Amino acid sequence: MTHPVICERAKGHYCGCSACGGAQHGWTNGLSLARDPSPVARQKARDDSDLAWAKTRPPVGRRKPSRDRQAAATDSATVDLVDWLSENPDTIDRIQEIGDILAGPVIQELDKKFGGSRPREARRQLNSDLWCDLLVAVAEAIEKLSKAMDRIPGYVTTVILQSRKAEGRSVLLDALVGLAVRTAWGPIKSMIHTTGIEEIQRGCRILAVLICPAPENHKAVQDGALLPLAKEGLLETSRERLEQVFPEDWVRRLREGLDGA
Known part of the structure; x- marks a missing residue:
């Protein structure tokens, strides 16, 4: 099935692609930018991000930041991660x-299992952040259960379902989530044995940010990916922008993490 380039290079903060179900959203283009020996395209992405931020205004009083301002902040963080990857080609692989x-x-x-006679329609239902949920939960599970690898698929499935319910997002079938997790876990587990826990955790977290259509609306990505990546992958400018649009508790944990770095 041909995948539209417009999804891979998506700049908007929504994904409704029925060709990939969101599994190729954004990240393939992010890796292409990181692999490019010329910095021109990456600088263009940074300039676009800075311009988008400059066009927004800080909230007045106790009002929440606008969606555009939140989106510009997470775009800034994504650009930082792509730049970081350009200097760390092994992580790109x-x-x-x-x-x-x-x-x-x-x-x-x-x-x-679930596509039936209308696989494109079934894939469209997956565009509700299943992939970033899965990646963040895998990174968390590796850290917590590294000595009990066989328990990880069940743990990841539970975390995804609980996270979606807590955030009020669309409920996916337990069986669908479980199958996605089990199918992904086998090869990822093999990669851990050859590459190491820390590298796979980092890869899952960066991919979660790149694949997520709207990290500013996805608490699991904010907490499980952007927060731990802040120490090594984000520039001070992006951290400051995120501090302006994310909740106080997130900002507190970010500063505590940076103080301990």
Whole structure:
């Protein structure tokens, strides 16, 4: 099935692609930018991000930041991560491997089990942040259950379902989430044995940010990806922008983490 380039290069903060179910949203273009030996395209992305931020205004009084301002802040963080990747090509390869697992075997298994005669319609239902949920939960599970690897698929499935319910997002079938997790976990587990826990965690977190259509609306990505990546992948400008648009508790944890770095 041909995948539209417009989804891979998406700049908007919504994904409704029925070709990939969101599994190729944004990240393939992000890796292409990171691999490009010329910095021109990456600088263009940074200039666009800075301009978008400059066009927004701080909230007045106790009003919440506008959606445009929140989106511009997370776009700034994404640009930082792409720049960081351009200087760390080994991590690019890890992210490519993990992304290919989602866009290949996992989607294929979901098609067989749930696609029926209308696989494109079934894939469209996956565009509700399943992939970033899965990646963030895997990174968290690796850290908590590294000595009990066989428990990770069940843990990840539970975390995803609880997170979606807590955030009021659309409920996915337990069986669908479980199948996606089990199919992804096998090859990711093999990668851990050859590459190491820390590298796979980092790859999952960066991919979660790149694949998420709107990190500013997705608490799991904010807490499980942007927060731990802030120490090594984000510039001070982006951290300051995120502090202006994210809740006080997130800002407090960010500063505590940076003080301990």
